[in-house]
Amino acid sequence: MKPVISESSRRSFLQRLGLLGVGPAILSLLSRDSSAAQKTSSQKDDEAPSKGPEKKIWSSEYWAQRGSLKLNLFRKRLNPPHSREGVTPVLFLVHGSSISARSSFDLTVPGHGEYSLMNKFAEYGFDVWTMDFAGYGKSSVGDGNSNIAEGVEDLKAVVEVVARETGQQRYHFFGESSGALRAGAFAMDQPQRVNRLVLTALTYTGEGSPTLADRAKQLEFYRTHNRRPRDSAMIHSIFTRDKSGTSDPAVGDALADAELRYGDSVPTGTYLDMTANLPVIDPQKIHAPVLVARGEYDGIATDADCLNFYRKLPNSDRQFVILPGMAHSLVLGLNRHQLWHVTRAFLEMPPRLDSLKA
Secondary structure, three states: OOOOOOHHHHHHHHHHHOOOOOHHHHHHHHHHHHHHHHHHHHOOHHHOOOOOHHHOOEEEEEEEEEOOEEEEEEEEEOOOOOOOOOOOOEEEEEOOOOOOHHHHHOEOOOOOOOEOHHHHHHHOOOEEEEEOOOOOOOOOOOOOOOOHHHHHHHHHHHHHHHHHHHOOOOEEEEEEOHHHHHHHHHHHHOHHHEEEEEEEOOOOOOOOOHHHHHHHHHHHHHHHOOEEEOOHHHHHHOOOOOOOOOOOHHHHHHHHHHHHHHOOEEEOHHHHHHHHOOOOOOHHHOOOOEEEEEEOOOOOOOHHHHHHHHHOOOOOOEEEEEEOOOOOOOOOOOOHHHHHHHHHHHHOOOOOOOOOOO
């Protein structure tokens, strides 16, 4: 049986607390607070209330030089760096074939939740960097086509800036689509620079890929041109070509607005590599811990192709994840909070213990 609390007992209790006369207001406020707490706990990460001033994200822009090319870098973290802080893990984001770095990883979609991967991982405590490859965004347009091999050379140049600014020599890398190929190729070439490696929307041999089969129809164009056209319709197609409904239509609008300010063409190099030169990375030569994450409906590769890559990775510290309800773009997909979760868990994996210490 529940105890019965009389009105006189209630009034006596409130009087001892000094709340007599305001009890109903306090109880109403507590009820509203409880409801708000329940609502907050059920919200997705991208719908969480905005942080206070102490959580304001700091950002800065940098430049690296590779020969005659100027390469633009962008950085976000919770607070400005200072000499007395401990080591903050560095996460370097590597963009794909059609969209530059900030549009990919720091997109604002007003009224539709958080879409900036940089913001999220800065909030998680990472020092987050990204860059525009040659021919993209703010970086110089060179004489080449910005293929995978050239992308590795770009990364080798820009990590020198990261090393100078952070004092660290090894970083986590996250690559999406052809960015996964660039990040993987960099890990092969510069293993001493790579902590943990996240490869999303990856393709390996391209066998059975409907996206690459369709793209190969333009192979001769990619062979004979260093740049290819792209417009608003092409950018929107990133979110509709595999499975409609896996992204918010507002994202395509915001992405086109953000990206087309850099022009109506991008380099052909990664398209050429992905349609004529696969495989361009060898999983057996990647020794870092690896997370392979792909969307349920991603047409850039089959599950079998990605699993073939995954099984050949020599490091037993590895994970393979298929995210339901997602297509090619995991970073900007409707269920992107799932990507945040699996990526953060992988990057924060506790170190392996090889033996018990006395």
